[in-house]
Amino acid sequence: MGKFYYNEEQESYDAIVVGTGISGGWAAKELCEKGLKTLVLERGRMVKHRDDYITANMDTWDFPNARQPTQEDIKKQEKQNRTGYTTRGDSKHWFVNDLDHPYNETKRFDWMRGYHVGGRSIMWGRHSYRWSDLDFEANKKDGHGVDWPVRYKDIAPWYEHVERYVGISGEALGLPQLPDSIFEPMMELNCMEQHVREQVAEHFDGRVMTAGRIAHINSDKRYEGDGRVRCQFRNRCIRGCPFGAYFSSLSSTLPAAEATGNMTLRPDSIVHEIIYDPNTKKATGVKVIDRETKEEFEFKAKVIFLCASAIASTAILMQSKSDRFENGLGNDSDQLGRNIMDHHLGVGASGKYDGFEDKYYKGRKPGGIYLPRFRNIGGDSNTDKFLRGYGYQGGASRGNWEEVISEVSHGAALKDAILKPGGWTFGMGGFGEVLPNEDNRMTLDYDKLDQWGLPTVTFDAEFGENEWAMRKDMKEQAAEMLTKAGLRDVEEYDRPGALGLGIHEMGTARMGRNPKTSVLNGYNQVHACKNVYVTDGAFMTSAACVNPSLTYMAFTARAANHAASELKKGNI
Template structure:
């Protein structure tokens, strides 16, 4: 029997374990496998295979039984305010109501993607680099702690992931938004191009650009090697793309890792905790609960990457307790779960546009235009810290004539006319991490897997409120200068988390007394555990964060392999 036990442990032992198969987990898996490590990837949700498991990817609108709407009897099964993907074409991504309850000490919207590929199948695909303006922000502006890295440390890894993923954009030569390795950009609409020229004439530091996005606009050999093709501009991305036109773990990093013969993918694996060996003074594995059988299983490895998505990574580390770490693994600083932050999307503004009636859009654009941060760039000019970027979209819709009856009504409905142009904007503000915005484990409540429920305790601050007011003021001024009419919108007062960009709780820093991770995304107090998803973020910037997670994951994996070879882990 002892031999059977030895064989069982051997079959559950790997060089590396990656928790999570989303954007950052996929990159960690690719890099570790490419460098020769036998790697297990644990995903708490179901398996999703590229193309095979995209059930609505090619459906026409009339093929949906309820024309895209979700019937009330199904919609009402999901907790009010927590339901995501409530459309017929995306309902298969929705989290089952009993899958992971959590306690909202204050209102919070937590969007999750529990399936292989995670939110890489569901993201907005916007990919902007950070600059030193962002990495130096906490030190310069007196909030959070100083980042242990600067742009130069991450720049080559940005290039590394951009070339492989396929990022479209322009070389815009903006110091606050470094250029990258770009494929040709999508085209701005005539209204956006006009607005761009207005801003250039009226302001010194406001540049409307096309958003950098993870879409292949001109496939290179590296993309063909992945089995991917050029984006078809269908703009049906959240259904899953059969062409692999946008980057996801399912189309790119996971298949690449699988081709090495080094990856073992295990879906339906709910991670309970990281196992810490007090004699060896390091982590030795991961404890999971099989989502189907509820069996508790342990897997072992020399190095562990925690990429479960920010709040779940916090949950796992908080639940990883031992005599050495009674408050969560690596938590000597007492900061685990604290300084959680996100992005401020509360500001919205739109307007009607006169003219341009001789033009219309040709096809669909899966991206949008983007106005990089322009407030408080180098001087503290406003009564709030940091700033915001602005997303910009425009279009010209169809107007149906519902007059008449019978054949006349039918003819009117089948021959809609083009309406007028419109423009819409949304802010993406940087929230400042504060200690009281935190997550923690509930002392008594557990989920169906026996894992403590997460308590979210976060709220907006006065800084966020002032930022929204400034966005409304500045966008109103810009729209007025452009001659746009019927300007409308304001503060949506949405709950924190509505941006789906939760960050922090396991922040990076130079000082182990005030942070959890060092410059290589290693736990200060447990060197063979790495965290490279949103949980590692010290501050949030105004950029969409996924590209930075990818770069962190690739950089940390490269470092981990080198440290393993040196026998330092």
């Protein structure tokens, strides 16, 4: 068939992994290294590390329209264009054509998708933070959602396991609300960022500004993968990194899985149903449609890992109907598709600073600052205005040449000015937690089918009162910190957009202690079908306020090792 890579086609495997992004790569690596013959299915096209990073070495002037999308581009990607960056000339090829892959919105939802081998691990923002017990215990304490069936101590060893493989640059802070990782050297703050850090520490008790903890190698330490070397400070990460400096499944986990000889990778394979055997109460395999030929196949396996993304994995479960599961595989609780979460962002402040005119910086650092959560962590930090909390990301830079374009700047004055960097600016934007709410949901529309005859997804989800109250504080506190740091012309902003804009979809097949109120157990297994695991954002029971990918990795590695052990024992 010409679709298989790395190994030959066969009908039955020990394991099937659906998806090749952050979670799918980790599932493939761990399962293959445990000796399981594993079929990895990706609905999108094949992408080869380095060879297919077609814009990685292009400069701005190499792109038509200086990377800006044309009106024709936007018509094909109107929803993908909502972020403001996914349809640029250097990255639009990583994001789907909305006309080819439609979805429906009862309320606006920004679903940014990349259908190719490597998934969004190629384009992700790379911020990587551990959760704390503050996060794992939040639902139980304030009554929103259901209790997590795990605590930090259960996941901490698995955070360490993946961090040793990934490579995360950052600084140890000893904060209980943001546990430290195993770190690569921190990416140094520039002078303006250091100034704001010092001023925040001086004027605000309990607030600590640090560098963003990002999945970049920042030393000469050797990491496993396809020739991974230290970050080159090009800040072209969304295009694909030829150096493998930032972590992606394409440069790291998939090559590791391939090296075992146990992986078969099949792109262009749209999984749409899990096959269930009511006699054994187990899944026996998956149904697949070839993306290009629309031919249908079935593949069998002893264990199945859904890692296709929160929305896609849940859509597969919903389509997996049988006499036992009339409303979708594992949906006894009616929670499948509910509790959609993301992070709300696009709110904060920025300002200008007079000073450091003699200071500049070298290279294009791929990460800025991070200011961890300081609300509702105990004592004076608690507020009755909203639940949970938020952090900030941002950074400082010197203005560019655009500042000197004006009616009065011309001739010799313009020539002199254009050779000098502009003044310093600093901006910080909040990332806030979204509460789980079972009324925020996705459903399937069988009256609107896609080109493969599959139902399309409909979103009905929105921010709640808690998010709106939190945003007010996020904006005010950002402005106050910048003002106290001596910046001028400080301006607040609030551009809420909608759920999905954070590209952290979570919660559509949550884990929990009770099968009556959750889809998965504490090891990511479907309660009523133990040989099906879901380890992408769908399993999340709450959202916390930090980027979730490191948590996906840790839970996926833990679940894959659990599956291998349970298979060996004959329990699944």
